[in-house]
Amino acid sequence: MKRKTLIVWSILAVLLAFLGWRFVRPMNIFLVSEAFERPVDSSRIPAGLKGLGAEECGECHKEEYLEWSSSIHSQAWTDPYYQVDYLFDGAQQICLNCHIPLDRQQEHKVLGFRDSEKWDPILAPNPDFDPKLQNEGVTCSGCHVRNGTVLGAYGHENEDHPVETMEDSNVICIQCHVVQGERWDTFYRMPPCGTVAEIRAGYGKQSDRSGDLTVSDLGELGCVECHMPDVKRPLVEGGKRRFARRHTWRGGQDPEMVKEALKIALEEHALPKNGKRRFVLTLTNSGADHYVPTGTPDRHLTVELRLLDGRGEVLEQERHTLKRTIMWRPFIIDLWDNRLARKESRSYALEFDSNREPDAVAVEAVVRYHLLDEARRKRIGYQNEEPISYEVFRRRLSVRPTFVMEDKETW
Numbered sequence: 001m002k003r004k005t006l007i008v009w010s011i012l013a014v015l016l017a018f019l020g021w022r023f024v025r026p027m028n029i030f031l032v033s034e035a036f037e038r039p040v041d042s043s044r045i046p047a048g049l050k051g052l053g054a055e056e057c058g059e060c061h062k063e064e065y066l067e068w069s070s071s072i073h074s075q076a077w078t079d080p081y082y083q084v085d086y087l088f089d090g091a092q093q094i095c096l097n098c099h100i101p102l103d104r105q106q107e108h109k110v111l112g113f114r115d116s117e118k119w120d121p122i123l124a125p126n127p128d129f130d131p132k133l134q135n136e137g138v139t140c141s142g143c144h145v146r147n148g149t150v151l152g153a154y155g156h157e158n159e160d161h162p163v164e165t166m167e168d169s170n171v172i173c174i175q176c177h178v179v180q181g182e183r184w185d186t187f188y189r190m191p192p193c194g195t196v197a198e199i200r201a202g203y204g205k206q207s208d209r210s211g212d213l214t215v216s217d218l219g220e221l222g223c224v225e226c227h228m229p230d231v232k233r234p235l236v237e238g239g240k241r242r243f244a245r246r247h248t249w250r251g252g253q254d255p256e257m258v259k260e261a262l263k264i265a266l267e268e269h270a271l272p273k274n275g276k277r278r279f280v281l282t283l284t285n286s287g288a289d290h291y292v293p294t295g296t297p298d299r300h301l302t303v304e305l306r307l308l309d310g311r312g313e314v315l316e317q318e319r320h321t322l323k324r325t326i327m328w329r330p331f332i333i334d335l336w337d338n339r340l341a342r343k344e345s346r347s348y349a350l351e352f353d354s355n356r357e358p359d360a361v362a363v364e365a366v367v368r369y370h371l372l373d374e375a376r377r378k379r380i381g382y383q384n385e386e387p388i389s390y391e392v393f394r395r396r397l398s399v400r401p402t403f404v405m406e407d408k409e410t411w
Helices: 001-025 056-059 062-069 078-090 091-097 140-144 170-178 195-202 215-220 223-227 257-261 374-380
Strands: 106-114 120-127 150-152 161-165 230-235 239-243 263-267 276-285 300-309 314-322 326-327 332-337 345-353 358-371 389-398
Touching: 056 062, 056 140, 062 140, 078 091, 078 374, 091 120, 091 170, 140 263, 170 195, 170 223, 257 263, 257 389, 263 358, 263 389, 276 300, 276 389, 300 345, 300 389, 314 345
Parallel strands: 150 161
Antiparallel strands: 106 120, 230 239, 263 276, 276 345, 300 314, 300 358, 326 332, 358 389
16 A cells, blocks of 8 residues: 555656646647758848848839838847847747748857757857848848748849749748747647638638648638739839738737728617617628637737716626637647637627616727737736837717717717
């Protein structure tokens, strides 16, 4: 009996030690694929170029350069939130391969790996490190230079530099926007930033947890078609006007882009009971093939329905959150996800009895997009100077024929 008891206690001790380690170990939240394990090789500068900096590209491609300069791609390394989050999570080298994808943007070269999962790289000082290029984040060359060749929509030979035609520009997007998740200790329905898996699911196509895809999938993704709107203009000043794409990549950081993805309506629904009022807010993901919100699980939507009196004071309120909730430790498990899938609609209602609320004058609906969860912001110590949320919808409907607020504003 004593031996059995000892065995049981030994197993429990090992199990507790294992779980304890799982709570303090570095977070390996995805599988490092072969295509993703190292930065882009930029040792060969394409013929006709003096360097790989965006300013040189902008000398000829002025409009593209200005658009890129205003985009989040240009801030992929310098963004203050990313810098705080990167350091908080242990400054993992693998993060650099998306935020500063060229090898000469990184201070160290990756010589190999100490572990089979490739989260522990063997590093050495990089003699080609360019700090100015590093600050450009996802710079022009990060997408348009491969193996000493410039890639573009139109292949040609000219005196400036030859260009090789991209087979499908979506292939550049999936370098970073398909995060792998097929690990023994992860149980994602789809991995964080697994936008491709979300798109496939929206079209009724199965995708394993890693979000793996083949070349035949690229054409249906629509990344550039949405986030790089088409435009007709010359590629260089004085050149022939032709089909091109804007280099803006608007997404969750752009309120107008989010508003385009959502159709939102507030209306009153008739109720048979005398005195009962019911106001319904309906949200529809009408413009995005992926979930809204997408990307990091910190992003979420909040919906508030309020019954207001003449002074704007809240009499009754309904509040809802649309987000993805993941348990990160000791194992990574998708707990629930009530974000809006492609073409999905969701309705929220506020009901009240007008006989019991004689001071009620209006119902207000407010929808906000949150780039970062407030609890996460506090945890990592991010002191934001820019707002981490913004309104995408606000509307008030009168519950009386006409009335005037105390500040004389007519509703």
